[in-house]
Amino acid sequence: MIAVAIDGPAGAGKSTIAKKVSESLGFIYVDTGALYRAVALACINEGVSIGEPEAVKTLLPKIDIRIIFFNGEQHILLNDKDVSEAIRSENVSMAASRVSALPEVRAFLLELQRGFSKTDNVIMDGRDIGTVVLPNAQVKIFLTASPEIRARRRMLQLQEKGMEADFDKILFDIVQRDYNDTHRETAPLKAAESAVTVDTTGLALDEVVEKITAIIKERAAL
Numbered sequence: 001m002i003a004v005a006i007d008g009p010a011g012a013g014k015s016t017i018a019k020k021v022s023e024s025l026g027f028i029y030v031d032t033g034a035l036y037r038a039v040a041l042a043c044i045n046e047g048v049s050i051g052e053p054e055a056v057k058t059l060l061p062k063i064d065i066r067i068i069f070f071n072g073e074q075h076i077l078l079n080d081k082d083v084s085e086a087i088r089s090e091n092v093s094m095a096a097s098r099v100s101a102l103p104e105v106r107a108f109l110l111e112l113q114r115g116f117s118k119t120d121n122v123i124m125d126g127r128d129i130g131t132v133v134l135p136n137a138q139v140k141i142f143l144t145a146s147p148e149i150r151a152r153r154r155m156l157q158l159q160e161k162g163m164e165a166d167f168d169k170i171l172f173d174i175v176q177r178d179y180n181d182t183h184r185e186t187a188p189l190k191a192a193e194s195a196v197t198v199d200t201t202g203l204a205l206d207e208v209v210e211k212i213t214a215i216i217k218e219r220a221a222l
């Protein structure tokens with residue numbers, strides 16, 4: 001089995017790129033951020049405050065999260081309900097960043113993530129894939145871009161969906177999430193030792209896809 005770990009900050013383009021590359025290589029793509037988002041949504045739905053770790057811990061055994069693949073797309077089920085859309089809101093983004101700092105939440109999601117790499121060739125994206133989830137991944141990539149460009153991309157994505165998008169607020173949230181994700185004690189966001197860092201700031205999507213595909217082919221000897 002071949003495992004490709006793609007880590008990096010919010011909005012670096014991990015999911016768009018991982019999706020395209022996995023399609024062309026015939027690998028499954030797992031977006032692990034969706035799992036943290038599902039836990040955050042469960043807290044919001046149940047009125048559990050993320051600032052109270054004990055309450056979140058009590059909720060975990062009542063949460064069933066599953067990833068299914070439907071027409072090649074990842075869908076995320078929270079207690080049998082498809083929440084793939086609901087987990088994308090800005091308030092879930094921020095809640096996910098906060099809830100992901102809890103070691104119990106990270107432990108809760110660990111085996112679920114590892115399971116995919118046992119049965120399939122996988123491209124998995126997140127924050128700690130190369131460092132913690134799949135430390136033996138043959139290919140590790142750290143994808144990054146300036147906060148401004150990431151905020152701009154996020155704004156365009158929201159506008160395309162007809163959703164409200166305020167650049168300054170999005171940029172503020174991105175900087176805040178970067179801080180949370182890199183400063184937490186358990187599994188903070190950082191490049192794995194053997195990761196190749198790709199900065200996508202001045203690059204078009206196709207160029208990044210090409211670059212990543214070439215790195216994977218070379219490192220995994222495909």
Ligand code: DC
Nearest residue numbers: 032033034036096097100126127128
């Ligand atoms: O990639 P994303 O924006 O959907 O992730 C949402 C949050 O989940 C992110 O702020 C940090 C957290 N996360 C994490 O801690 N570890 C991962 N492997 C993936 C996401």
